[in-house]
Amino acid sequence: MGQTARVSAVVWTAAGSLLAWLWLLLGQGFFWRTDVRLPQRREPDVWPPMCVVVPARDEAAVLPAALPSLLGQDYPGRAEVFLVDDGSTDGTGDLARGLGRRHGGLPLTVASPGEPPAGWTGKLWAVRHGMALARAREPEYLLLTDADIAHAPDSLRELVAAARSGGFDVVSQMARLRVESVWERLVVPAFVYFFAQLYPFRRIGRRGTRTAAAAGGCVLLRADAAAQARIPDAIRHAVIDDVALARAVKGTGGRVWLGLADRVDSVRPYPRLHDLWRMVSRSAYAQLRHHPVVLAGTVAGLALVYLVPPAALAAGAAAGSTAAAVAGGLAWLIMAGTFEPMLRYYGQPWWLAPLLPFTAFLYLLMTVDSAVQHYRGRGAAWKGRTYARPEAVPDEG
Known part of the structure; x- marks a missing residue:
């Protein structure tokens, strides 16, 4: 029995x-399914002004492989890059200035906001500072991207064209993470698979659904939508800030799109299981x-x-x-x-x-x-x- x-x-x-x-x-x-890529898009007649905000804390090891890809964007409109050094101790800010002088391209401003006050994560405090600097340029779009993300030369124009064509307030791509070590091969594809299981990409971009998420490595955000959703102040304490950002924008009636990237890549290595x-x-x-x-x-x-x-x-x-x-x-x-x-x-x-x-x-x-x-x-x-x-x-x- x-x-x-x-x-x-x-x-x-x-x-x-x-x-x-x-x-x-x-x-x-x-x-x-892995076929959710940038939606159909057409290039606008007039390219809107945009700014790129890069929060960076102790990123000297990856910055040389990532920052030049932003400076080298072939965006037809007015664009510039703001890198915010979040209290780095490894010379991130000086390295970024040197890369800007060496590579040229889009104008680069390197700034530091100081230590975050109580109730703020360091990254979002840096983003807040970068967005404040960017607003003086009156951009229509902001690209929030991490310091370890390398973009293809047409990344900005593709993101803006997708946002304009689809009427999206947020267009986010999940950067392709590195898969070279044994542990990266085992863990990284599963990480993205589990994320998609929690936040099915098709539902995120569909009107009338509550599912909202973004991938923090690459988030194109319409400036007016950011102001309406009080980004980043409304999510200042969020550890999972990309999902919180998408929820805040969608909660104010904005449209959000998230998919897999083809030519936006993370250069950060995770060689050991510990990492x-x-x-x-x-x-x-x-x-x-x-x-x-x-x-x-x-x-x-x-x-x-x-x-x-x-x-x-x-x-x-x-x-x-x-x-x-x-x-x-x-x-x-x-x-x-x-x-x-x-x-x-x-x-x-x-x-x-x-x-x-x-x-x-x-x-x-x-x-x-x-x-x-x-x-x-x-x-x-x-x-x-x-x-x-x-x-x-x-x-x-």
Whole structure:
């Protein structure tokens, strides 16, 4: 009787996982497709003025590979770059000035806002300072981009053309992250896959939907929409600032588009598992709103969706339960099948797809570690700063 009950529990659990995957396959905005690229666009007759804002903190290692790509943009209208040095200790500001003199191109201003006041993240304080400098030039669009992002020469004109043609207030591209080390190959494509699962790109750009997200490495923002949504003041304490920005703009009636990039690339290396672990764990618990019940539900959901299929297949085969083995195997097959397009986008072999349960287990551990670090007072730590949860931040009224 006990053996039968255990087998029955495995069958029902495997069936639940299979149902979850059938719903994800068909009912979650086709999140697994990788064909959401810049929408159809036509070049405007008159190119609007725009400014690029680059917050940078201790970015001397990556700046030489990224900043020249912005300075070398072939944008037909008036454009300039504002790099905001956020208290760097590695000479980021001086390096940026030197790169500006050496490469020429778009005008470059390097400034520093000083330490952020209570209630602000360092990045958003730097963005605020850069946007204030940019407003004096009266731009129609602002490109918020990170210091490790390299843009193709036509990136600005393509983004502006897409925004103008589609009537979007935000056009964001998820930069293609580096995948060279073993751990990058395992973890990075899954990172983007999980993000798309949470925020299906097709839903973001569709009118009348509440789904909103952006990718902080490349966010084109209409200046009037930023003012209406009070960006960045309204999201000043947000650790996951790109999603918060998109929600704020969409909440005021703005239109948001997010898709995968073709020629916008991150040059930041994550050679070790430790580096990737820090990237994920620093904000994972913030994504769950620092709520232990949501954490428990997330862990259970990850286990059901990603860990149960291979476990059920193995348990069913060992116990002679065809139902458990078939349900687990089908769920695992759907999982791998939906992951393969993202691997192809990143130029990785298909046989990495069945390893997704292992990578998901790593993400589960990273999420738990994020919560542990939060309760130890080291949550949301990045480059020497640790940020409080929003409820602990004093409101400016």
